[in-house]
Amino acid sequence: xxxxxxxxxxxxxxxxxxxxxxxxxxxxxxxxxxxxxxxxxxxxxxxxxxxxxxxxxxxxxxxxxxxxxxxxxxxxxxxxxxxxxxxxxxxxxxxxxxxxxxxxxxxxxxxxxxxxxxxxxxxxxxxxxxxxxxxxxxxxxxxxxxxxxxxxxxxxxxxxxxxxxxxxxxxxxxxxxxxxxxxxxxxxxxxxxxxxxxxxxxxxxxxxxxxxxxxxxxxxxxxxxxxxxxxxxxxxxxxxxxxxxxxxxxxxxxxxxxxxxxxxxxxxxxxxxxxxxxxxxx
Ligand code: HPA
Numbered sequence: 001x002x003x004x005x006x007x008x009x010x011x012x013x014x015x016x017x018x019x020x021x022x023x024x025x026x027x028x029x030x031x032x033x034x035x036x037x038x039x040x041x042x043x044x045x046x047x048x049x050x051x052x053x054x055x056x057x058x059x060x061x062x063x064x065x066x067x068x069x070x071x072x073x074x075x076x077x078x079x080x081x082x083x084x085x086x087x088x089x090x091x092x093x094x095x096x097x098x099x100x101x102x103x104x105x106x107x108x109x110x111x112x113x114x115x116x117x118x119x120x121x122x123x124x125x126x127x128x129x130x131x132x133x134x135x136x137x138x139x140x141x142x143x144x145x146x147x148x149x150x151x152x153x154x155x156x157x158x159x160x161x162x163x164x165x166x167x168x169x170x171x172x173x174x175x176x177x178x179x180x181x182x183x184x185x186x187x188x189x190x191x192x193x194x195x196x197x198x199x200x201x202x203x204x205x206x207x208x209x210x211x212x213x214x215x216x217x218x219x220x221x222x223x224x225x226x227x228x229x230x231x232x233x234x235x236x237x238x239x240x241x242x243x244x245x246x247x248x249x250x251x252x253x254x255x256x257x258x259x260x261x262x263x264x265x266x267x268x269x270x271x272x273x274x275x276x277x278x279x280x281x282x
Pocket of ligand 1: 111113190207
């Protein structure tokens with residue numbers, strides 16, 4: 001089983017650093033991994049079955065060490081559905097984090113805002129998602145050892161962990177919005193008509209990632225919390241066109257806030273002892 005092989009390799013390469021929280025860093029947000037102390041850096045290419053990202057802004061390495069006083073495994077770089085390689089490698093990576101000892105997963109991403117009052121540079125806690133990828137990472141034979149055939153996505157975005165995120169934001173003076181994240185396949189940005197549709201559907205932000213990781217993680221019982229960095233207003237809501245360079249620049253500018261939020265969140269987990277949920281794990 002590849003996920004078990006990758007987990008064994010992580011623990012072998014990072015002795016004494018069994019991770020408790022996995023972190024996925026989105027476009028332009030990889031710098032947060034530089035804050036990890038006593039870090040062991042493992043290129044994805046050296047972890048069996050891990051994905052090889054092809055997108056600028058995604059480094060493709062796992063950084064294992066201490067952040068906010070807790071042991072973390074940071075995925076610096078992710079894969080996207082639009083890369084066209086399916087989700088097998090992503091499943092391996094998330095499940096390897098679980099097998100290596102993680103019980104929680106923090107997902108970050110860049111996103112376009114569908115609410116004019118939540119503009120570029122703001123952070124948005126993800127309260128729920130709408131999967132418009134046209135596929136599901138769990139399609140295909142179920143791997144029963146990881147989770148059920150028909151996993152529930154009620155409270156997929158853990159309410160308790162999210163309220164901790166809000167508490168940290170309040171304590172640190174960080175302006176944290178909250179909303180529903182819609183995942184579109186990409187790689188083209190949305191049309192203005194699609195953005196209007198997404199608003200009608202009840203989405204507050206749109207991006208091309210994050211939902212597959214959440215689904216895979218919930219299937220295997222990881223608790224999930226997510227924060228989107230708003231890099232632009234959705235196409236047609238703002239002034240000009242949207243492009244990837246703008247995404248990387250805006251994400252970089254908001255990275256300090258996100259970093260503060262994540263470190264505070266991890267410190268809180270550490271203080272309270274655990275991010276384990278009682279009685280809700282499969
Ligand atoms: N749409 C989709 N993905 C994105 C956007 C957007 O406007 N901004 C950053 N990632």
